[in-house]
Amino acid sequence: xxxxxxxxxxxxxxxxxxxxxxxVQDMDHENMFWYRQDPGLGxxxxxxxxxxxxxxxxxxxxxxxxxxxxxxxxxxILESASTNQTSMYLCASSFRWGSPLHFGNGTRxxxx
Amino acid sequence: DQQVKQNSPSLSVQEGRISILNCDYTNxxxxxxxxxxxYPAEGPTFLISISSIKxxxxxxxxxxxxxxxxxxxxxxxxxxxxxxxxxxxxxxxARSNYQLIWGAGTKLIIKP
Numbered sequence: 445x446x447x448x449x450x451x452x453x454x455x456x457x458x459x460x461x462x463x464x465x466x467x468v469q470d471m472d473h474e475n476m477f478w479y480r481q482d483p484g485l486g487x488x489x490x491x492x493x494x495x496x497x498x499x500x501x502x503x504x505x506x507x508x509x510x511x512x513x514x515x516x517x518x519x520x521i522l523e524s525a526s527t528n529q530t531s532m533y534l535c536a537s538s539f540r541w542g543s544p545l546h547f548g549n550g551t552r553x554x555x556x
Numbered sequence: 557d558q559q560v561k562q563n564s565p566s567l568s569v570q571e572g573r574i575s576i577l578n579c580d581y582t583n584x585x586x587x588x589x590x591x592x593x594x595y596p597a598e599g600p601t602f603l604i605s606i607s608s609i610k611x612x613x614x615x616x617x618x619x620x621x622x623x624x625x626x627x628x629x630x631x632x633x634x635x636x637x638x639x640x641x642x643x644x645x646x647x648x649x650a651r652s653n654y655q656l657i658w659g660a661g662t663k664l665i666i667k668p
Contacts, residue, residue, distance in 0.1 A: 448599070486560070486645060486658035487600075502655070534599055541654040544590065547599025 447471070450535050450548035457555050463522040465551050467535030475538045476518035477545065478502075478510060480531040487534065493518055494541075525555045559583045560648050562659035570667050575633040577662050579646030582627065586648040590656070591620060591631050594643045603644075604631070633664075641666045 451466035469476065475494050479487040479502075489502030491510040499510050507529060511519045518537075522529055532552050536545040561580045569575045579589075587608035592600035606613040606620045606629065613620050619632045633640055646659040 453597075484565075484660050486562075486660040487647075487656075488658070489655065492655075536599070542588070542649075542651065544602035544605070545592075545600075545656070547601070549597065549599050 448535055448537055448546050448548040450533075450551050452551050453549065455551060455553045457522075457525050457553065459526060459555060461522075461525050461555075463525050463553065463555075465520040465522075465533055465535075465553070467518045467520070467548055468516050469518075469537040469546070470516065471537065471539070471546070472515065473537035473539050473546075474515075475541065476512065477536040477538075478508075478518065478520045479534045479536065480504070481534055481550070482531050490520065525553075527555050529553065530555045558660070559586075560646055560657050560659040562644075562646055562662045564662050565660070566663040566665065568665045568667060569636050571638060572635045575631075575636045575640065575664055575666070577631040577633075577644050577646075577664065579629050579631075579659055580627060581629075581648050581657075583648070583650070583657075584627070585650040585652070586657075587651055588649050589620070589622060589629050590647045590649075591618075592645045592647065594645065594661070600645055636664075636666045638666050638668065640664060 448469045477492040478490040493512040509521045535548045590605040591603040594600040622629045643661045645661045647656040
């Protein structure tokens with residue numbers, strides 16, 4: 445069974461802090477994704493990666509960056525957290541394009 | 557402009573009856589559609605999908621119907637069970653792109 449693990453379930457950070465959200469998958473999947481989920485807006489894609497060291501912007505990349513140094517790990521970085529980045533962050537992976545996504549349990553980030 | 561719309565934020569259904577969740581889309585290039593289910597404090601899990609070459613796909617109690625001319629799909633759950641209480645997301649993609657576009661979700665409540 446595919447396991448996608450996000451390092452934190454809840455995080456509280458202050459405005460201006462640098463924030464790292466970590467995600468690890470154990471199924472040797474090529475593709476990894478970072479989404480944020482907000483009420484009434486569904487899931488919105490921040491960044492995705494189709495290979496080690498490769499990354500592509502999603503729909504809402506502003507204020508975020510990512511890192512994929514190893515195939516199993518995909519990190520989301522908030523360079524300077526702002527209150528409008530308070531959200532639920534979901535990491536996902538997929539075997540190949542078109543395969544269903546497997547999600548982690550999410551990190552609820554609050555920026556005060 | 558939301559390309560994938562789930563117009564009912566919530567739906568309440570009696571246990572044992574049929575649950576029908578609806579989803580509309582605007583982009584005629586979409587040719588692959590998926591439904592995901594999400595419990596609180598967990599990530600979404602893949603439920604069922606349908607390609608545009610079909611108009612129906614079944615998996616146990618779950619059936620998805622696609623009406624391409626109306627740009628509408630629906631998920632039927634028969635019979636509804638208490639464990640079906642969750643948020644259901646509809647998502648769509650064009651195979652040329654594979655990036656998923658998500659609806660805002662419908663919260664399904666199954667009443668005993």
